[in-house]
Amino acid sequence: xxxxxxxxxxxxxxxxxxxxxxxxxxxxxxxxxxxxxxxxxxxxxxxxxxxxxxxxxxxxxxxxxxxxxxxxxxxxxxxxxxxxxxxxxxxxxxxxxxxxxxxxxxxxxxxxxxxxxxxxxxxxxxxxxxxxxxxxxxxxxxxxxxxxxxxxxxxxxxxxxxxxxxxxxxxxxxxxxxxxxxxxxxxxxxxxxxxxxxxxxxxxxxxxxxxxxxxxxxxxxxxxxxxxxxxxxxxxxxxxxxxxxxxxxxxxxxxxxxxxxxxxxxxxxxxxxxxxxxxxxxxxxxxxxxxxxxxxxxxxxxxxxxxxxxxxxxxxxxxxx
Numbered sequence: 001x002x003x004x005x006x007x008x009x010x011x012x013x014x015x016x017x018x019x020x021x022x023x024x025x026x027x028x029x030x031x032x033x034x035x036x037x038x039x040x041x042x043x044x045x046x047x048x049x050x051x052x053x054x055x056x057x058x059x060x061x062x063x064x065x066x067x068x069x070x071x072x073x074x075x076x077x078x079x080x081x082x083x084x085x086x087x088x089x090x091x092x093x094x095x096x097x098x099x100x101x102x103x104x105x106x107x108x109x110x111x112x113x114x115x116x117x118x119x120x121x122x123x124x125x126x127x128x129x130x131x132x133x134x135x136x137x138x139x140x141x142x143x144x145x146x147x148x149x150x151x152x153x154x155x156x157x158x159x160x161x162x163x164x165x166x167x168x169x170x171x172x173x174x175x176x177x178x179x180x181x182x183x184x185x186x187x188x189x190x191x192x193x194x195x196x197x198x199x200x201x202x203x204x205x206x207x208x209x210x211x212x213x214x215x216x217x218x219x220x221x222x223x224x225x226x227x228x229x230x231x232x233x234x235x236x237x238x239x240x241x242x243x244x245x246x247x248x249x250x251x252x253x254x255x256x257x258x259x260x261x262x263x264x265x266x267x268x269x270x271x272x273x274x275x276x277x278x279x280x281x282x283x284x285x286x287x288x289x290x291x292x293x294x295x296x297x298x299x300x301x302x303x304x305x306x307x308x309x310x311x312x313x314x315x316x317x318x319x320x321x
Contacts, residue, residue, distance in 0.1 A: 012228035035218030
């Protein structure tokens with residue numbers, strides 16, 4: 001039996017504005033469900049996958065991408081299928097893209113147009129900047145304990161309870177902000193997110209009422225976004241990617257708030273400034289900002305020479321206090 005395969009290109013485009021990490025969404029289909037910018041790869045029009053991605057994003061959002069990196073190829077059977085669908089199997093190459101506030105010229109706000117959404121509306125359990133989200137103790141941990149009890153003797157090298165402990169910081173493990181994808185896939189496997197209910201997973205049928213943790217997204221786009229967040233949070237620590245999200249000049253407080261928004265962690269002010277200074281990541285821009293609401297704050301810019309001085313110039317944030 002012959003199966004047609006189509007290659008798609010999907011972009012998780014991230015920006016940080018007003019202390020909020022935002023993701024660019026397009027509403028697609030008759031249900032107008034949130035989804036990431038997406039389009040098929042056309043080898044006759046697009047010489048490379050990267051060119052194809054940039055072309056589709058600009059056509060759908062009027063945003064010209066700068067920083068782009070490939071994430072992963074998502075090809076699970078049925079990822080784009082609907083009931084009775086006999087169309088081609090769609091494999092999607094996922095990308096992470098970063099945008100500065102001044103570049104956010106997408107057609108946000110227009111009817112049925114793209115819009116920037118807080119990424120924590122899709123992953124509310126990932127925002128620990130003020131405290132542990134109440135949803136974790138109130139809903140997630142009790143539900144996962146019940147799910148683990150259904151299969152206490154799992155034959156996999158890591159039992160369900162072990163995987164939950166590692167992902168959600170239980171049984172002596174600490175919360176690791178980089179495990180965004182691990183946590184989402186556990187919640188999907190346990191049937192606790194709407195995509196599992198939509199896909200007909202047996203585990204979703206056991207929950208009454210159904211918790212609907214975070215906003216659902218079209219197809220497997222929330223999994224792609226989880227992959228992008230995991231990659232970006234990890235990369236903050238060994239590459240200066242955070243400066244792709246900053247304006248040309250910025251205060252150290254603005255830089256800290258951007259790192260906190262992405263990592264989902266509160267950072268100690270003096271420790272953060274020590275990390276930045278010891279890493280030689282910034283240099284004085286020779287001016288001050290008067291928009292802080294208090295004393296004028298010195299302006300800085302990214303020190304590009306750091307790229308040639310050492311192989312991994314990132315922010316070594318360390319573990320959670």
